[in-house]
Amino acid sequence: MQHRDRLLTSSRPMPDFEAVGSNGPWLHLADKRRVLDGSSGLLCVNVGQGSRSVFSRIEKQFSRYSFGGAAVVQPHIQMELMDRLCQAVGRPEDSVALTTCGTLGVEVAVGLARNIVRVRDRKSRGDILTSSLSYHGNSVFTLGVAGNQIRNPHPEDRYGLGPAFPAPYPPAHGHTHEGRGCDASCAEEVAVAIDGRGAQNVAAVLIEPINGTTGGAFVPPDGYLRRVSEICRERGVLVIHDEVLTGLWRTGTSLASQHWDGCEPDLVILSKGLGAGYTGVGAVLVSPELAPLLRHKDVDPLPAMGTMATHPLQAAACLGVLDELEAMDFDAFTARGDRLGASLCSLTDQAPVREVRGVGHLYGVEVAPGLLWPLMEECERRGVFFYPFTGAGEPRSEGLVVAPPLNSSDDDIDFLITALTDAVTAFS
Secondary structure (H helix, E strand, C coil): CCCHHHCCCCCCCCCCCCEEEEEECEEEECCCCEEEECCHHHHCCCCCECCHHHHHHHHHHHCCCCCCCCCCCCCHHHHHHHHHHHHHCCCCCCEEEEECCHHHHHHHHHHHHHHHHHHHHCCCCCEEECECCCCCCCCHHHHHHCCCCCCCCCHHHCCCCCCCECCCCHHHHHHHCCCCCCCHHHHHHHHHHHHHHCHHHEEEEEECCCCCCCCCCCCCCCCHHHHHHHHHHHHCCEEEEECCCCCCCCCCCCCHHHHCCCCCCCEEEECHHHHCCCCCCEEEEECCCCHHHHHCCCCCCCCCCCCCCCCHHHHHHHHHHHHHHHCCCHHHHHHHHHHHHHHHHHHHHCCCEEEEEEECCEEEEEECCCCHHHHHHHHHHCCEECEEEEEECCCCEEEEEECCCCCCCHHHHHHHHHHHHHHHHHHC
16 A cells, blocks of 8 residues: 555554445455454444444434534533433443543543542542553553553653552462462452552552453453452542443443442443444543532532544434444343353364453453464454454463454354354464
């Protein structure tokens, strides 16, 4: 492609696709082939491409007006989105801040958390604690504070930021257990981190309920998230769940934290599954117990959310995505996720695959070192592509993120499983 090197964006050591059309989970290529999107794009295309529901929502709003700042034009469609979203994730009384992407959603959540604790406790609590196997966005702050090894800034560029406690997964914490796996007791590391900083200095713990693409879909031990919540409550520290990747049924429930009892967060960040690749969006949900503090007369102004935040066409697209998600047959959806997981786990009998982990429609297939890109090439020869993960542990693990669109058909899932199985077998 002419001048490809002038476009400063990510690339991979494989040829790009020349896409000329799309339908659901499929990309149609210029050479008349089609290829299945096995990772929902960048883990965002949750309802496939070409959605009529999304298009009709955008078209209807477009005929009204295409831009109107929420502080100037009455935000009817934004409030409709707020109500629908909060109902969908089982937090019907939450307040919502809309932003333009997941990274900004994290930044806004941090700002809101700091404002809340300063008004509530009359203390300057600013620290945000994260785990050593985490990813929270691409800004200077979110890269610095998180634990993704590949994307970490140089030490001199981190402004003193960094993860505060080990994640409860083998690459980060398994070596401390003398042969046993991580369990709920690993949450005590969070207590150590808070107490080491001084609880009076800590605003919130920011955590992915289920690990995303840094480690490749690690699922926390039972009881871990509940214990993290208890530790934070005991110390007056807020809990923020980064569900940018996992939210809106990616893991089988509307929020990943709903797989366990007793771990409801104070703030939730959503993004990828809400925009579903149709629009850039982030949403920060704040519990009804805390949201009134953000309107207190002594609080700092709300964090800047961007010119295009609360954009009416953005809201319209998100409503179309919710239309698609809520129209799914959830029994069939759950069954497809279970079948996908069982089929992937059967691959651990074959030499290239070291481990399979995940839940719902989110799985990490870890492969032997050096086989990631050759395996991806074999998969693409068979008509399916995946998103890679790298960066966990030392030496760094690598593998495929298997995360097809949530409304993929049984035939689509069968095609994915067959293609990946054949590709793995080619190496065995």
